[in-house]
Amino acid sequence: MSKLPTVDGIPIPPINLGSEDxxxxxxxxxxxxxxxxxxxxxxxxxxxxxxxxxxxxxxxxIGMSLHFLASPRPPNPxxxxxxxxxxxxxxxxxxxxxxxxxxxxEAKKSGSTFPAVVNFHGGGFTxxxxxxxxxxxxxxxxxxxxxxxxxxxxxxxEHPFPVAVDDGADAILYVIRNAAELRIDPSxxxxxGFSAGGNIAITSALRFSEHVKSLARTSRSSSAAAVPDHRxxxxxxxxxxxxxTLSRAERRASSIRPDQTLPPTLTTLFDSSYLxxxxxxxxxxxxxxxxxxxxxxxxxxxxxxxxxxxxxxxxLREGDEFAKRLGKEPIDKNVxxxxxxxxxxxxxxxxxxxxxxxxxxxxYLECCEALKEIFAAERL
Numbered sequence: 493m494s495k496l497p498t499v500d501g502i503p504i505p506p507i508n509l510g511s512e513d514x515x516x517x518x519x520x521x522x523x524x525x526x527x528x529x530x531x532x533x534x535x536x537x538x539x540x541x542x543x544x545x546x547x548x549x550x551x552x553x554i555g556m557s558l559h560f561l562a563s564p565r566p567p568n569p570x571x572x573x574x575x576x577x578x579x580x581x582x583x584x585x586x587x588x589x590x591x592x593x594x595x596x597x598e599a600k601k602s603g604s605t606f607p608a609v610v611n612f613h614g615g616g617f618t619x620x621x622x623x624x625x626x627x628x629x630x631x632x633x634x635x636x637x638x639x640x641x642x643x644x645x646x647x648x649x650e651h652p653f654p655v656a657v658d659d660g661a662d663a664i665l666y667v668i669r670n671a672a673e674l675r676i677d678p679s680x681x682x683x684x685g686f687s688a689g690g691n692i693a694i695t696s697a698l699r700f701s702e703h704v705k706s707l708a709r710t711s712r713s714s715s716a717a718a719v720p721d722h723r724x725x726x727x728x729x730x731x732x733x734x735x736x737t738l739s740r741a742e743r744r745a746s747s748i749r750p751d752q753t754l755p756p757t758l759t760t761l762f763d764s765s766y767l768x769x770x771x772x773x774x775x776x777x778x779x780x781x782x783x784x785x786x787x788x789x790x791x792x793x794x795x796x797x798x799x800x801x802x803x804x805x806x807x808l809r810e811g812d813e814f815a816k817r818l819g820k821e822p823i824d825k826n827v828x829x830x831x832x833x834x835x836x837x838x839x840x841x842x843x844x845x846x847x848x849x850x851x852x853x854x855x856y857l858e859c860c861e862a863l864k865e866i867f868a869a870e871r872l
Contacts, residue, residue, distance in 0.1 A: 497752050497804075497836035499687075500615045500624050501555025501843045502548070504755060524737035525774050528767035531739065535764035541649040544761055545618050552619045554843075559627075561845035566626035567591055567633065569642075575666050579703055580658035582651060588663060589622040590674070591640035593633040599675045607638035607680035607867040609728070610663055612696070614687030614838065616762030617648050617656050624841070625686060627848060628856050632684075635860035636867060639676055641667055645692065649765035656688075656766075657778045660696025661703050668722040678722040680867045682794070684859075687838060688762075690732025694781045694793070697724055701792035726796035726866045728859050731837055734782040735810040736767065736774040743806035752804040752836040782814040789823045796866050798859055799829045805837040828862055830855075 497504045525531060536544070560566055569589040577584055593606060609632050613624040622644040629640040645659035664683070671678040685693035707718035740759045744750050767774070777784035784792075797818050801811040812831065819827035832839075832855065840852035 497754055498555070498838045498841050498843065499754060499758060500552050500613070500620045500838065501557075501559045501841050502551050503555065503843060504758070525739060526737070527770065527774060528772035529770035531736070531774075532764045532767055532770065535760070538649055538768075541761065541765050545647070545649060545765060548758075548761065549619045552615065553621075556621070556624055556841070556843070558843035558845045559841055562847050564630070566630050568626070569623065570596070573666070575659075575662060577659060577662055579662045579665070579699070580655050582646075582655050582658075584646060584651075586646050586659050586662075587622065587644040588666065589642045589644065591626070591629045591633055591642070593637045593639065595637075596639070596675065605671075605675050605677040607636060607682070607863075608667055608674075608676040609636070609638050609640050609682045609684050609863065610660075610667060610696075611640060611642040612645065612656075612660060612683070612685035612689030612692040613642065614685070614689045614841075615647075616758065617653075617688045617766040618762050619647070620688075625684075625689075627840075627852070628684070628686075628859075631853070631856040631860040632863070635857060636864045638680075638863070638867065639674070643692075649768070652768035653766050653772065654699075654776075654778055656692055657695045657699050660692045661699040664696060664700045664724070665703070665719065668720055671720070671722075678720060681722060681724050682726040682728060682863055682866070683724070684728040684730075685732070686730040686841075688733065690729040691734065691781070693727050693729045694732060694734070695778045697727060697794065698781060698784060698788060698792035699778050700724075702788075724794040725869075726794055726798060726863060728798040728863060730800045730840075731802050731805055731807055732811060733807050734780060734814045736763075736780045737783065738810060740806070743810070746809050747804060747806045749804040749836070750806075753806040754837060782810060782817070786822050789818065793818060793823070793825055795826055796862075797825050797827045798862050799827060800855065800859070801829075801831045802835045802837055802839060803831055803833045804835060807837065830858075 570592040613620040622642040632640045683693040775783040799815040815829040842849040
């Protein structure tokens with residue numbers, strides 16, 4: 493397994509633990525953080541954050557270029573679409589990258605349609621690109637015979653919460669409304685994501701569910717007319733962050749290998765960039781899905797959840813607890829949960845030009861075999 497944790501292809505060397513973390517004063521009384529200012533109290537200026545984010549994005553590009561060199565080489569997108577935001581209050585555009593399975597070009601003549609997986613890349617909501625998960629895309633194409641739609645959601649600090657989540661909901665909405673043209677079966681949809689993208693795979697489904705209800709309330713016609721018939725069948729989430737009411741110091745201290753966790757330099761950049769303005773409530777369910785009500789999770793989470801955590805990750809505990817909650821009554825989703833032993837956060841994106849990260853392809857295949865089974869089911 494990789495000896496160094498990585499963030500979307502950036503290898504992170506051993507760190508001086510706690511050098512930039514706030515003290516663990518929140519651990520003594522069990523009190524949870526409430527507002528962003530409790531995490532970002534010493535955050536750099538927004539200008540400094542943008543400069544720092546640009547530097548890390550350059551490093552990430554180099555790391556992912558190395559990651560893609562290993563054989564077998566991942567596929568390239570077949571085409572892209574620019575989507576105008578409709579859910580977000582912050583208007584703008586973002587791109588979707590479409591990876592298509594064998595037979596896609598011929599499907600227009602035959603009238604065939606394909607399942608679709610709407611994917612969200614990682615990078616702390618601050619770095620990364622929609623092409624970062626191309627190795628996973630290959631398994632979606634080959635195993636699931638599904639279209640892989642990867643979302644270039646707008647990044648922070650330029651676009652802090654909730655823009656990324658709103659873009660995720662908009663991406664799902666775009667796929668549904670344009671399903672016929674895209675040759676996608678809207679009754680066979682799933683979301684997926686890694687790290688921050690794993691969070692969006694969950695929260696975009698919740699945000700989409702709430703948006704559809706809002707459309708139904710405001711539309712003179714029925715909700716079916718506002719949003720065509722569709723079915724989100726599954727979420728596949730890889731080592732997501734799910735609870736921002738926990739401090740980074742508490743998370744890091746809970747890891748069995750704190751030396752393998754992401755350093756404060758990066759987590760401070762990510763949190764300061766995404767958690768804005770200072771009075772942002774950290775228990776917002778579209779930010780911290782583990783704080784969502786049972787009712788919201790029952791309505792917004794699809795019937796099937798495929799959930800992976802990493803043994804050395806600072807996010808292990810919250811992911812483990814949330815996965816178990818989703819599988820219990822009253823939420824009672826069909827949860828397939830696995831903790832991957834002996835790996836740090838983002839291990840599968842190691843920048844090794846010789847070979848893919850150990851066991852990454854085995855686990856990608858396992859996940860996609862589960863998705864294939866879910867797409868094939870007549871009844872859920």
